Amino acid sequence: MTVLHLADEGEAADLAAFLSRLLHYDRGAAVRLQAAGTALAVFGRPPSFEVLAIRAVRLAKPYEDGLDVTLDVTVSAGELLESVDEHAATAGVPTAVTGPPWAGVLPPRGGWxxxxxxxxxxxxxxxxxxxxxxxxxxxxxxxxxxxxxxxxxxxxxxxxxxxxxxxxxxxxxxxxxxxxxxxxxxxxxxxxxxGAWLRLRTPYGSIAVRRAGLGALGVSVR
Known part of the structure; x- marks a missing residue:
């Protein structure tokens, strides 16, 4: 299993708290992970809100796995939470899962x-x-x-x-x-x-939403 080395125990605790809150709304939640350099972005979608939640996590060292220098995978939020070791400030990357529809349509990285x-x-x-x-x-x-x-x-x-x-x-x-x-x-x-996206940015994470709504992307509204 690939192990991510987080910047410190606080980053690990914040990641665990974010995953726990997602699982509160959906016990089968999946998250998409994107890592490059010393930054990890965790994307999730709490079904009750029809939005995308983004938690940025600092890594202690640049992500590297063999010849790959970037990570982009969708995994079980529950399995990721179980792999978080707050004391060691690490998290293991679980086996990839088939991503839900929203995971294929993420907000742009730049141009905001x-x-x-x-x-x-x-x-x-x-x-x-x-x-x-x-x-x-x-x-x-x-x-x-x-x-x-x-x-x-x-x-x-x-x-x-x-x-x-x-x-x-x-x-x-x-x-x-x-x-x-x-x-x-x-x-x-x-x-x-x-473009079609709006993003509420806070020091602890961001909430992104499409002006037209995510329902058009095949995501149900609850």
């Missing part, structure tokens, strides 16, 4: 432009809190016979598809960022745009 109008972090967290409260209130008001999965999904889609301020970023992207631990603490946030 800053988009103005992103509210402050406290305001973003307030939007998520208000959305959660509204969802709970509206669904509790439904008659028992009307509280179907389809109706709950409809209410959730209406709330989380709203946009942030005057930007095109859907609130579900902010909800995903908070749920995955990307909005914790301080640090500068930025909204970036490239």
């Amino acid at each position: 432009q800053v988009v103005a109008g992103l509210p402050a972090p406290d305001a973003l967290r307030g939007m998520v809190g208000a959305g959660v409260a509204e969802f709970r209130s509206r669904t509790q008001e439904l008659a028992p016979e009307s509280r179907t999965r389809a109706e709950l999904d409809r209410v959730g889609r209406e709330i989380w598809s709203r946009t942030v301020g005057e930007t095109e970023l859907p609130v579900r992207a902010v909800h995903a960022a908070q749920s995955l631990g990307f909005l914790r603490g301080g640090g500068e946030l930025a909204l970036l745009s490239c």
Whole structure:
């Protein structure tokens, strides 16, 4: 098994926490790994949010495996989590799996432009809190016979598809960022745009979403 040497125990702990949160939403989650030099990008898709989550991990030394100097593979998130050794700051690369549809359509690496109008972090967290409260209130008001999965999904889609301020970023992207631990603490946030993609960048990870939605890529909406 190829072993990745992470920069330190903190990087290993953050990677493990990210994988745990993904598995909370999908016990069979897969992640796509891309490593080059001393950077590892881990891509995942929590199904409840219809977004791509990206966690950047620092490596202690440039990735190298024989003659290969880059890594690009889709693996089981659960198996990757099991391989993380926080004390040794290492992670083993599990056997590749057949990637889900989203893994074949990733955001571009370059060409991103800053988009103005992103509210402050406290305001973003307030939007998520208000959305959660509204969802709970509206669904509790439904008659028992009307509280179907389809109706709950409809209410959730209406709330989380709203946009942030005057930007095109859907609130579900902010909800995903908070749920995955990307909005914790301080640090500068930025909204970036490239082609059909928008990306909410935080010090702890990024959330990317296509303006047209990922459903067009054969990914179901939940």
